[in-house]
Amino acid sequence: MANAKKLTKEQKKALDILARRLNGRLRTHLNSCVRCGLCGDSCHYYLRYGDERFIPGNKVDQIARLYRRYHTIMGRLLPRWVGARDLNEDTIQEMIDVIFGGCSMCGRCSVHCSIGVDVPFLVRTARTMLVELGLVPKGLQSTVDAALTTGNNMGIPREELVDTLQWLDEDLKMEVEDNQASIPLDVRGKHILYTLNPREPKFFPMSISAMGKIYYVAKESWTISTHCYDVTNYAYYSGDDETARELTQRLFDEVKKLQAEVLVLAECGHGSRAIRWEGPHWINKPYPYPVVTVIELIADYIRTGRIKLDPSKNTKPVTLHDPCNLVRAGGVIEEQRFVLKKAVTDFIEMTPNRVNNYCCGGGGGQLSMGEFRDRRVETGQIKADQIRKTGAKIVATPCHNCIDQLIELNQVYKLNVEIKTLAEIVADALVLDKKK
Amino acid sequence: MSIPAWFLMVCFGIFLAVSTFILGQVVRAAKTYDFAAPKGKLLTGVLYSLTGAMSPFKKESAYLHLPAYTMGVLYHLGIFFSFFWLLLHFFKVATPPPVKYGSASALLVATLCGIIILIKRILNPQLRYFSCPDDYFSNILVTGFLALNAVSILYSPMIPVFFVYSGILFLYIPLGKLRHAIYFVTTRIYLGLFYGRRGVWPLRR
Numbered sequence: 001m002a003n004a005k006k007l008t009k010e011q012k013k014a015l016d017i018l019a020r021r022l023n024g025r026l027r028t029h030l031n032s033c034v035r036c037g038l039c040g041d042s043c044h045y046y047l048r049y050g051d052e053r054f055i056p057g058n059k060v061d062q063i064a065r066l067y068r069r070y071h072t073i074m075g076r077l078l079p080r081w082v083g084a085r086d087l088n089e090d091t092i093q094e095m096i097d098v099i100f101g102g103c104s105m106c107g108r109c110s111v112h113c114s115i116g117v118d119v120p121f122l123v124r125t126a127r128t129m130l131v132e133l134g135l136v137p138k139g140l141q142s143t144v145d146a147a148l149t150t151g152n153n154m155g156i157p158r159e160e161l162v163d164t165l166q167w168l169d170e171d172l173k174m175e176v177e178d179n180q181a182s183i184p185l186d187v188r189g190k191h192i193l194y195t196l197n198p199r200e201p202k203f204f205p206m207s208i209s210a211m212g213k214i215y216y217v218a219k220e221s222w223t224i225s226t227h228c229y230d231v232t233n234y235a236y237y238s239g240d241d242e243t244a245r246e247l248t249q250r251l252f253d254e255v256k257k258l259q260a261e262v263l264v265l266a267e268c269g270h271g272s273r274a275i276r277w278e279g280p281h282w283i284n285k286p287y288p289y290p291v292v293t294v295i296e297l298i299a300d301y302i303r304t305g306r307i308k309l310d311p312s313k314n315t316k317p318v319t320l321h322d323p324c325n326l327v328r329a330g331g332v333i334e335e336q337r338f339v340l341k342k343a344v345t346d347f348i349e350m351t352p353n354r355v356n357n358y359c360c361g362g363g364g365g366q367l368s369m370g371e372f373r374d375r376r377v378e379t380g381q382i383k384a385d386q387i388r389k390t391g392a393k394i395v396a397t398p399c400h401n402c403i404d405q406l407i408e409l410n411q412v413y414k415l416n417v418e419i420k421t422l423a424e425i426v427a428d429a430l431v432l433d434k435k436k
Numbered sequence: 437m438s439i440p441a442w443f444l445m446v447c448f449g450i451f452l453a454v455s456t457f458i459l460g461q462v463v464r465a466a467k468t469y470d471f472a473a474p475k476g477k478l479l480t481g482v483l484y485s486l487t488g489a490m491s492p493f494k495k496e497s498a499y500l501h502l503p504a505y506t507m508g509v510l511y512h513l514g515i516f517f518s519f520f521w522l523l524l525h526f527f528k529v530a531t532p533p534p535v536k537y538g539s540a541s542a543l544l545v546a547t548l549c550g551i552i553i554l555i556k557r558i559l560n561p562q563l564r565y566f567s568c569p570d571d572y573f574s575n576i577l578v579t580g581f582l583a584l585n586a587v588s589i590l591y592s593p594m595i596p597v598f599f600v601y602s603g604i605l606f607l608y609i610p611l612g613k614l615r616h617a618i619y620f621v622t623t624r625i626y627l628g629l630f631y632g633r634r635g636v637w638p639l640r641r
């Protein structure tokens with residue numbers, strides 16, 4: 001290994017991560033960028049600041065230059081010639097700033113890259129190296145630690161969760177005027193195990209109520225686990241594969257324990273991605289049960305007539321923010337549109353939308369990294385402008401991460417809109433057949 | 437066969453061997469452990485990645501940067517055309533003067549595009565920020581390949597020089613950024629597999 005003598009033990013371990021991961025996919029993407037710089041205009045960081053550090057090609061180069069230095073002939077012999085760099089304090093500091101603080105891993109640049117470089121994949125690999133160096137930004141690391149030690153990323157005690165859910169259960173019974181309505185907790189043998197984003201019981205309990213109401217009308221057999229319910233996996237963002245695996249395994253075991261037939265993922269972009277798409281890779285086996293997002297489930301309820309909606313109950317103009325991990329990296333693209341068109345009278349698309357939509361700025365773990373708070377809010381200006389142009393009064397988004405960021409953008413940029421989950425909008429439009 | 441032709445043959449042989457080794461590395465390590473149940477079709481994702489997703493109407497790197505995109509396309513078409521002419525030179529295929537003049541003109545247009553792309557990299561501070569000597573050298577090397585070929589088409593005594601130059605180019609491709617030529621298709625395949633499996637590509641509407 002070039003220059004190995006100057007490396008610390010941690011640096012050697014970080015480079016070892018890179019060496020061990022050099023499979024066909026990583027090797028391909030590390031060798032493909034031609035540094036044309038045309039990706040800059042597809043990145044909300046670069047668009048906001050015009051700073052060359054944030055050109056996705058430069059983000060790729062944060063790890064590609066290490067690859068060249070330690071894994072190519074030219075990088076070993078003539079590092080300056082090919083832009084290869086040693087792993088040292090300077091390069092590490094630059095990596096933290098750009099890889100953690102300058103990228104939300106939204107993947108918009110990859111779709112528009114002239115070559116097709118998978119930038120988020122490389123950024124996450126670089127983050128994995130930084131995990132090995134113990135250099136994950138504090139806020140993000142503490143979120144990961146909370147999930148690992150308490151079972152949810154907000155450190156909510158189980159008693160508090162149970163209290164909240166029982167209160168919501170009572171509330172649901174009153175709303176639908178049916179004592180049979182319920183939010184079933186830890187019940188074995190139900191069809192669906194429904195996950196939650198811990199932000200829901202903590203700050204947005206009404207989104208749980210909304211889902212309870214939808215499940216009630218659909219006559220669904222479902223339950224929530226009070227032991228393992230967290231849909232998020234911030235270790236996906238931090239790059240900590242071992243913790244990501246542990247969190248996935250816990251949920252996997254919980255589905256087994258409760259003998260549920262389907263795992264339904266709450267409205268959470270990165271959680272859906274982490275559990276559905278990355279999880280089987282982390283635990284090294286396929287899920288023996290289907291995993292679907294709640295948006296797909298609601299769309300299915302509407303299509304099959306299990307729930308009926310009256311859009312005239314939602315007459316304010318509504319626009320949709322597409323969460324990057326759900327849309328660009330998850331393929332849930334048309335379902336939320338189908339649902340909204342059935343649930344509201346005035347649906348307005350943002351421009352651009354679907355796979356071309358801009359990140360709100362809250363992805364990539366940015367919401368938990370206080371170190372980069374200003375940058376997160378400033379890059380969100382692009383999203384704020386998009387929202388303002390629609391003239392909508394409500395912004396719907398099936399992601400609690402995005403909701404938090406949009407609420408902040410709403411205040412900072414004075415958008416004067418309401419931010420809602422899809423479940424809340426659907427619940428408002430539900431046609432209830434109330435029992436006496 | 438002349439010494440320059442032999443030199444070209446040897447260099448091309450080395451290029452083929454190294455490229456095969458590089459692609460072999462990718463294929464050998466291509467086994468993935470993606471156990472997630474697919475939402476879309478992998479094959480259609482890959483096909484779309486290699487076709488529709490490359491459309492200039494689908495990529496901001498193209499439609500937001502039409503002059504740069506157009507020059508890039510012409511430059512690369514010129515490169516493929518130049519390799520075609522290298523074959524014609526090598527096998528001493530006779531061509532009528534109009535074809536020669538037309539081909540040389542096309543190559544000169546591609547050369548001009550290469551020069552403009554180089555100037556852009558030199559003048560644009562943001563591109564300069566993350567460029568390295570290899571970026572400039574690779575551009576000059578390939579642009580020279582186009583220009584020298586145009587001259588060789590019109591003035592055949594230059595063909596041996598062109599052979600030697602082409603041999604050097606073949607040797608350099610796997611060493612610097614030009615190796616994206618070897619990796620380009622696998623990059624598109626991997627991206628197509630990713631988006632295809634997840635049901636993102638092909639875009640549905």
